[in-house]
Amino acid sequence: MKFLLLTLGLVAAAAGAVGGACYCLGGDPALRSAAARHDAMAWLRSDFHLTDAQAGAIGKLHAAYAPACDEHCRLVREAIQARDALRSARADDAAALAAAEQKVRELHATCEAALNEQVRSVAALMSPEDGRRYLALLLPMIAGYGHAGAPDLHLHAP
């Protein structure tokens, strides 16, 4: 019985060591590090094999996009607030509510188009294969935003 337990213990320890080694070797350390630091640029660099020049160009592209993003964000927020005010007022003005809903939809469509253009511009700066992977990952998420809802404050997709 003592030898049986000893042997089982040794096999379990060896299995744990092998499992741990496969876990460490099977992952992507750069991706894990970027995820731990919530560093999107580090992720882009490692996952899409960016050179320093490509990363710099993408950083500039994002910086140039930021003011337009902020402006769109402001317009969307105001439109949502106006629509929500109409909803909570329980006013019997269906036409005004419909117009407010339509404005939110139009702004969402504008934002989606701008974002699509932005990620396509970023993809164009990558190598063709990496650009394809980048678009294949992001475009469905952009298109699915309205159907799945916004991510939560911890940035988890719904």
Add this chain to the structure above:
Amino acid sequence: MPTPPPDPALSASLQRWRVAPPRDADFRTAVWRRIRAATARVSWPAFVHTHAVAWAVVTVIALGGAGLAGRTVARARTVADREALAVGYLVSLDPRAQAVLRP
């Protein structure tokens, strides 16, 4: 082969024969002592060697399963990390998400 007829003299001798061995008071203790000594001599390598095939099968299954599980968990974590980074990245670029998340 036919059975020979019984020998009356032999039968009588066998009926008179009595065995009276000397009593050994330590017999039982000695038997147990020898059993314990034999058990103690079995070493762990001998135990494993005795069941070598079974232990080899158990070891291969355990190590293979653990390796597969480790690799599967690592890949699942890579996928989850990539998705979380992509969501965070898109949120930073998407005014629709910004409008919802910003105070």
